[in-house]
Amino acid sequence: MFTLMSSHVRTYLAKWSASWQSLCAAPTPPALVELTVNRSRTALAAGLLAAVLGLTACGGSASSSGSSDSKAATAKSAADLGGMDALVAAAKAEGALNVITLPHTWANYGAILDGFKAKYGLKINEANPDGTSQDEINAVKQLKGQDRAPDVLDLGSSFALSAAAGGLLAPYKVATWKDIPDAQKDADGRWYNDYGGYISIGYDAAKVPNPPTSFADLAKPEYKGKVALNGDPTKAGAAFAGVYAAALAKGGSFDNIQPGIDFFGELHRNGNFIPVGATQATIQSGQTPITIDWDYLQVSASKTLAGKVDWKVAVPTDGHYANYYNQAISASAPHPAAARLWQEYLYSAEGQNLYLKGSARPVTLAAMQAAGTVDKTALEALPKVTGEASFPSEKQLDAAKKVIADSWAKTVG
DSSP, X not given: OOOOOOOOOBBOOOOOOHHHHTTOOXXXXXXXXXXXXXXXXXXXXXXXXXXXXXXXXXXXXXXGGGSTTOHHHHOSSGGGGTSHHHHHHHHHHHOEEEEESOOTTSTTHHHHHHHHHHHHOOEEEEEOTTOOHHHHHHHHHHTTTSTTSOSEEEEBHHHHHHHHHTTOEEOOOOXXXXXXXXXXXXXXXXXXXXXXXXXXXXXXXXXXXXXXXXXXXXXXXXXXXXXXXXXXXXXXXXXXXXXXXXXXXXXXXXXXXXXXXXHHHHHHHTTOBOOOOOOHHHHHHTSOSEEEEEHHHHHHHHHHTXXXXXXXXXXXXXXXXXXXXXEEXXXXXXXXXXXXXXXXXXXXXXXXXXXXXXXXXXTTHHHXXXXXXXXXXXXHTSOOOOSOOOOOOHHHHHHHHHHHHHHHHHHHO
16 A cells, blocks of 8 residues: 655644634634635744733633643643643643634544544534634634634645744654654654645536546536636645646646646636635535545545535546645644644544544554554555655745745636
């Protein structure tokens, strides 16, 4: 079985959520109202951390568990708190965990959230499940010091890099740190790859009787008004990856994403591309009969919509692009112990196998196979891919992100 070996991560950009708004009766800040819902990615100085965590939230005091004298807020491993039992006790004392942009149908997050709650008895406050990586980053900045701020992030590679560079992430190394390949984690533990997959083409077999199997196929007239991405590539990691895959298919490279942008510009001009962020709801309604998205999300759609939509999935023959999403802890997390316990759960064999059951490839897959802890049935069910996959460097990701920001709107509209 092919194992992904990404050398980077994705950054989050965070967003305001109605579920968080309900935690506070105060009027919503205007800057946050403007944010839209659309999911698809240096440690903070001690003095700044103390100042941030001491701020009040909604006119009340910030969470006491996130105060500057909390050992959990500066713990770089469970050992710093006295071991896993001590971490669990500290997390239970905090009583809650704030997560953001985790749709239940995304990489099996519904089961993962339920598993964490059942195991540790913590309340989970979920915000903006359909937001983007950019939304996550925005939320960290705009809600800093408030007890409704995000504790943990799930970011696309380019977004994870920018969040780390901006001092938004806390260093922490999980117990299975050695099982994460060196090329797939920040040396200081500010971010680490978690689960990944391949960009794929999904389609409604009833509405698309002659299915596309390549990016080249998507330009055919028969697909007019049918092709969509999972969000805006300037904000959403999945859409960004879709453009990168198209670039590889159209003669580009990790150093040249422009052919991918030009390809979608062409699809927009001929009417094939529709500017609708694809979700399971748009698939079921028939709005997006063909979507370009991660294979594990396409497989999830085929399972969830079984009996309603005959959704099929194919990895394109002309544009193999694979990558991982990343986990990170906010440097200003209001529940620092719960945030660290969440990471321990995700990187345990239990958590990693839950990703695998969602058709996502867990980052510790090779180690679990060697240890005999992998769910073999879930492993065998992964979408089959032929050939090798390679990954862009941090420098290439950063450059591509800038090109997308500068050219997407001008080229595609």
